[in-house]
Structures are given as C-alpha cells and as structure tokens.
Amino acid sequence: MDAPVSRPLPLRARAEDQRTQPEAGPVPTIVLSPEQRTLVAGIAQSVQVSAKTVIYGQGTHAEMVFLVRKGLVRITHQLEDGRSQVLAFHWPGDPFGLFENDAYLNEATALTDCELERFRLSDLRDLFTKDPQLQSAFLIGAVAELRMNQRHLLLVTHRPILKRVAGFVIECCRQPECYNASTGILTLIMDRSDIADYLGTTVETVSRALGVLENRKLIMRRDARHVHPDLTGLKRLLISPEAEATGRIDIPSLPLSPRCP
Amino acid sequence: MDAPVSRPLPLRARAEDQRTQPEAGPVPTIVLSPEQRTLVAGIAQSVQVSAKTVIYGQGTHAEMVFLVRKGLVRITHQLEDGRSQVLAFHWPGDPFGLFENDAYLNEATALTDCELERFRLSDLRDLFTKDPQLQSAFLIGAVAELRMNQRHLLLVTHRPILKRVAGFVIECCRQPECYNASTGILTLIMDRSDIADYLGTTVETVSRALGVLENRKLIMRRDARHVHPDLTGLKRLLISPEAEATGRIDIPSLPLSPRCP
DNA sequence: CGGGGCCTTGAGCGACCTCAATAAGCGTGG
DNA sequence: CCACGCTTATTGAGGTCGCTCAAGGCCCCG
Numbered sequence: 001m002d003a004p005v006s007r008p009l010p011l012r013a014r015a016e017d018q019r020t021q022p023e024a025g026p027v028p029t030i031v032l033s034p035e036q037r038t039l040v041a042g043i044a045q046s047v048q049v050s051a052k053t054v055i056y057g058q059g060t061h062a063e064m065v066f067l068v069r070k071g072l073v074r075i076t077h078q079l080e081d082g083r084s085q086v087l088a089f090h091w092p093g094d095p096f097g098l099f100e101n102d103a104y105l106n107e108a109t110a111l112t113d114c115e116l117e118r119f120r121l122s123d124l125r126d127l128f129t130k131d132p133q134l135q136s137a138f139l140i141g142a143v144a145e146l147r148m149n150q151r152h153l154l155l156v157t158h159r160p161i162l163k164r165v166a167g168f169v170i171e172c173c174r175q176p177e178c179y180n181a182s183t184g185i186l187t188l189i190m191d192r193s194d195i196a197d198y199l200g201t202t203v204e205t206v207s208r209a210l211g212v213l214e215n216r217k218l219i220m221r222r223d224a225r226h227v228h229p230d231l232t233g234l235k236r237l238l239i240s241p242e243a244e245a246t247g248r249i250d251i252p253s254l255p256l257s258p259r260c261p
Numbered sequence: 262m263d264a265p266v267s268r269p270l271p272l273r274a275r276a277e278d279q280r281t282q283p284e285a286g287p288v289p290t291i292v293l294s295p296e297q298r299t300l301v302a303g304i305a306q307s308v309q310v311s312a313k314t315v316i317y318g319q320g321t322h323a324e325m326v327f328l329v330r331k332g333l334v335r336i337t338h339q340l341e342d343g344r345s346q347v348l349a350f351h352w353p354g355d356p357f358g359l360f361e362n363d364a365y366l367n368e369a370t371a372l373t374d375c376e377l378e379r380f381r382l383s384d385l386r387d388l389f390t391k392d393p394q395l396q397s398a399f400l401i402g403a404v405a406e407l408r409m410n411q412r413h414l415l416l417v418t419h420r421p422i423l424k425r426v427a428g429f430v431i432e433c434c435r436q437p438e439c440y441n442a443s444t445g446i447l448t449l450i451m452d453r454s455d456i457a458d459y460l461g462t463t464v465e466t467v468s469r470a471l472g473v474l475e476n477r478k479l480i481m482r483r484d485a486r487h488v489h490p491d492l493t494g495l496k497r498l499l500i501s502p503e504a505e506a507t508g509r510i511d512i513p514s515l516p517l518s519p520r521c522p
Numbered sequence: 523c524g525g526g527g528c529c530t531t532g533a534g535c536g537a538c539c540t541c542a543a544t545a546a547g548c549g550t551g552g
Numbered sequence: 553c554c555a556c557g558c559t560t561a562t563t564g565a566g567g568t569c570g571c572t573c574a575a576g577g578c579c580c581c582g
Contacts, residue, residue, distance in 0.1 A: 239341035
C-alpha cells in the first residue's frame with residue numbers, strides 16, 4: 001500500500017516538531033485539521049488508564065479504536081508457543097486497535113499512566129461518510145503505521161544484535177517524549193524485557209549489547225534507564241559493513257595487550 | 262490502526278474464493294464494487310512486465326501506485342550494510358507501491374511475467390474525493406497489508422528456523438495461485454534465496470530445513486519447486502512447545518539405533 | 523535490614539552461519 | 553543425443569553469536 005495523499009494536513013495531534021528528529025520520516029500519527037478535531041470530539045471518549053493496565057486483550061471482542069494522547073502504550077502478540085513479541089510502542093498521536101473479524105489481534109498495555117481517546121467503530125464509519133477528508137487522515141495514518149512496521153521488521157532481521165540495539169536507540173531518539181534533544185538524554189521508559197521482546201532477543205543479550213555500546217563510547221549511561229547516545233556514531237555502526245558490527249559481545253574487549261604479570 | 266469498515270465490499274479483485282484457505286483471514290486485497298471498478302478503470306493504466314524485471318527501484322521517484330492482476334511481485338529492501346530483506350510477495354489483487362517523501366521505500370521486482378495496473382497518485386486522490394467509498398476500500402487494503410506485515414514479523418521472530426519455514430509453507434498454501442487444493446501440490450514460484458531473504462536466513466538453512474520437514478513427513482517433495490505439504494502437521498509443529506520444534510537441523514536424524522556392527 | 527523487582531555478569535553449549543564442494547536442472551549448440 | 557556451461561539446490565565441516573541457566577549487584581520500599 002501507499003500514501004495516496006503525500007503531504008500531511010495542517011495540524012498535528014502529536015506534541016512537537018519532528019523535522020529535527022534524526023532519521024526523518026513521519027511517525028505514525030493521525031493528523032487532523034481544527035474542524036476535524038471538533039468533529040471527532042463529538043464521538044471521542046476520553047479514557048484514563050494507569051500504568052501496567054491492559055487496555056484490551058488479544059482475541060477479545062473489538063469495537064473500539066484508540067488514539068494515544070499522553071503516555072506510552074505497548075502492543076504485544078502472544079505466540080501460541082508461549083513466547084511473546086512486542087510489535088510496537090505507541091506514543092502520543094498514534095492510533096492503535098488493530099483487529100480482524102471483530103477480535104483484537106494483539107494485546108495493548110499502558111506502560112505509563114495514559115490518557116487515551118476512544119472511538120466506537122460504527123461512529124467513526126459514520127463520520128467518514130460525512131467527512132471524507134477525515135478518512136483520508138486515517139488512511140495516511142494506516143500507511144504511516146505500515147512504514148513503521150516495515151522499519152521494525154528490517155530492524156529485527158538485522159542479525160547482529162549490536163545493530164538491532166543501536167537501531168532501537170536511534171528509533172527511541174525520534175520520540176520527543178523520551179529524547180531531550182537539548183540535553184541529549186534519552187529516557188528509556190520500557191524495561192529490558194520489553195526491549196528484548198521488541199528486538200526478538202533476550203534481556204541478557206540486550207544488557208550485554210548496551211554494555212558493548214558503552215565501551216565503544218556510542219552511549220553513556222547515567223543509569224539503566226537514562227542514556228546519552230552518540231547518534232552519528234550509532235548510525236555509522238548501523239550501516240557498517242557487518243564485520244565491525246559483529247563485534248563479539250562476549251569478549252570484554254581486552255585489547256591485544258599481552259597479559260602483564 | 263484498524264479497519265474502520267469491518268466487512269469487505271461485494272466484489273473481489275482477487276481470483277477465487279478464500280474461505281477454503283487454511284488459516285483464514287483476508288489476504289491484503291483491494292476489493293471494489295462494479296461501479297468502482299469502472300470508475301477506477303478510467304485512470305488505470307495496464308502494464309505488462311516480464312519475469313525478473315524491476316518495476317521500480319528503491320529510492321526512485323514515486324508517482325505511481327500498482328495493483329497486481331496476474332503474476333507474482335517481490336518487494337525487497339536493500340539494507341545499507343549490503344544484506345537484503347524480502348518484505349513481501351504480492352499476488353493478484355494486492356496493491357503495492359509504498360513510498361515516503363515521493364520516493365519508493367523498497368524495490369519491486371516481477372518474479373514471473375506480470376500483468377499490472379498502474380495509477381497516477383494525483384488521479385487516485387481526485388477519485389477519492391469523488392467517491393469516498395473507494396478510499397474506504399483502499400483504507401481497508403492498507404489495514405490488511407498491515408496485518409500481513411505483522412504476521413510476517415511474527416513469523417521471522419519465531420526463532421527456530423524449522424518453524425519459520427513451516428510457517429512460510431503454510432502461508433504459501435493460502436495463495437490459490439500456487440497451491441492446488443485438490444491435488445495438494447504447492448508450487449514454489451520464488452527461489453531459495455528469496456525464501457531465505459524473506460525469512461531472514463540463508464539458502465543453505467532453508468534447504469536443510471526443508472530436508473528435515475521431508476524427513477519428518479511434513480512435506481513430500483516432487484522436485485525442488487513442487488512440494489506436497491501436510492498442512493495439519495505443519496501447523497502442529499508451529500504451535501508446538503518449542504522443544505520438539507527446535508529439531509536440530511544438523512543431525513541427519515539417525516534414530517537412536519545403536520550402531521549395528 | 524530484609525525482600526522483591528530489575529539489571530548486569532558469568533560460563534557453557536548449541537543452532538545457525540560461513541565457506542566450500544558436490545549435485546541436479548536446463549538451455550544451447552554441436 | 554550428449555557435451556558443455558550456467559544457474560539453482562543440496563550437502564558437508566567447522567566456527568561462533570547469542571541463548572540458557574544461574575549467580576551476583578543495585579535500588580526502592582516496607
């Protein structure tokens with residue numbers, strides 16, 4: 001699929017400017033004009049959920065679509081074999097609520113206290129017939145989401161874990177909600193196991209990879225959840241010709257120094 | 262994102278019935294009513310491309326959206342580090358042509374001789390304002406594509422390669438174009454390296470995995486490109502509790518027989 | 523101070539990748 | 553028809569990245 005309307009509409013639902021983000025390209029966001037905003041407000045229902053609440057479960061009956069206003073939402077798919085995969089993190093401005101045959105395909109969980117907007121599907125459909133432009137906004141949103149998904153897939157198939165983690169850090173820095181561009185501090189809102197499940201690996205490996213990145217001075221860690229990334233360095237790592245990126249995580253990078261007695 | 266209109270519209274662009282497919286759930290398909298069909302025909306341009314032709318290159322200027330009529334199209338993303346990832350295979354009825362900032366994000370290649378339909382973006386946009394229902398169809402298409410993408414991601418993160426390959430075979434069997442439900446013969450149109458790049462692995466590993474599946478009687482191979490899958494068995498493998506699926510590919514499955522002298 | 527989350531670190535092993543050789547399919551031309 | 557080359561697929565052997573299991577810090581809160 002594709003974006004039939006290539007340029008976003010006037011007003012953004014999302015917090016601030018994104019042109020300043022590294023790795024440009026719109027984040028999945030429903031963008032509405034002021035009129036549409038009021039139109040939508042008529043059918044929107046505001047919801048507050050506290051951290052660690054399940055917003056909807058995988059396979060449950062679907063009749064609502066959501067929009068993040070504040071906070072962070074995690075989309076997880078529980079695999080039949082027990083493992084679980086984090087499919088996405090949704091930030092303010094992002095829509096979510098993918099379903100099929102009236103059942104949600106995944107589970108949505110609030111990672112922080114969240115403020116959400118909720119739409120009944122039938123209402124939304126009605127509104128679409130009244131204002132095709134609104135539907136257009138949703139189409140663009142869907143396509144943006146699609147791009148994000150492909151990006152995610154590409155990240156996960158980067159075999160060397162170091163690259164995956166590097167890519168993840170870069171992605172996070174595109175979110176103004178957790179990356180303070182002026183201080184250069186990135187706040188990791190999700191825990192290690194969320195990151196691991198997002199990248200298709202394990203907590204231990206994520207931890208080790210972050211350690212290596214720190215050794216290589218590609219990130220500096222204030223604490224486990226606050227890092228100062230060297231974005232250009234990380235990007236260089238990402239596009240590096242595999243060899244240097246394969247950087248064995250195991251070897252604690254003892255240089256060639258012959259062991260001094 | 263989500264499907265604001267949950268039920269497909271009357272007429273399918275796609276070949277035949279899909280309810281009979283294993284693992285139901287709509288394949289990404291633009292579904293149009295007869296009127297929409299004629300409406301769209303006004304701006305559609307029919308294109309023939311022969312096998313192995315690049316339809317558009319990654320990063321090239323995007324102004325067209327495509328729809329597969331006949332044949333198979335492969336979407337590939339070339340990674341900066343040299344590797345390449347197959348993002349999707351598109352069958353008759355599927356739209357493609359994802360872009361961002363007027364540049365195609367990926368490369369589209371015809372794997373077989375193809376018959377395509379081509380739309381200029383601006384034309385399509387105009388048509389959307391005239392017939393919002395048409396836009397609705399495209400929205401549904403985008404959402405369907407999104408589901409496929411998530412499915413793909415889940416497949417690829419299934420770590421044990423055996424499961425990935427099993428899942429791939431099952432997916433293929435959902436395509437009436439290559440799976441003959443009556444004979445039970447599946448024709449693999451793509452070559453091993455396409456499969457490998459789709460699953461995020463290597464040709465050798467795909468080859469070995471197929472070998473194991475054959476040993477386990479989960480598939481029978483007429484030749485390299487024609488297999489007779491045991492769908493229920495494969496599905497059982499997919500949901501199996503990891504242990505048995507980890508089936509070491511290496512060991513040529515010499516049973517426990519103590520070596521007879 | 524003790525307990526329970528998180529995160530990190532360690533040691534060992536195994537699934538998969540890599541590289542390399544062999545085999546099978548297929549068209550072309552003698 | 554077979555010889556020849558080219559592409560595609562399979563098979564083999566060895567090395568290694570990342571997983572597993574297990575122990576040890578760190579931090580918060582009672």
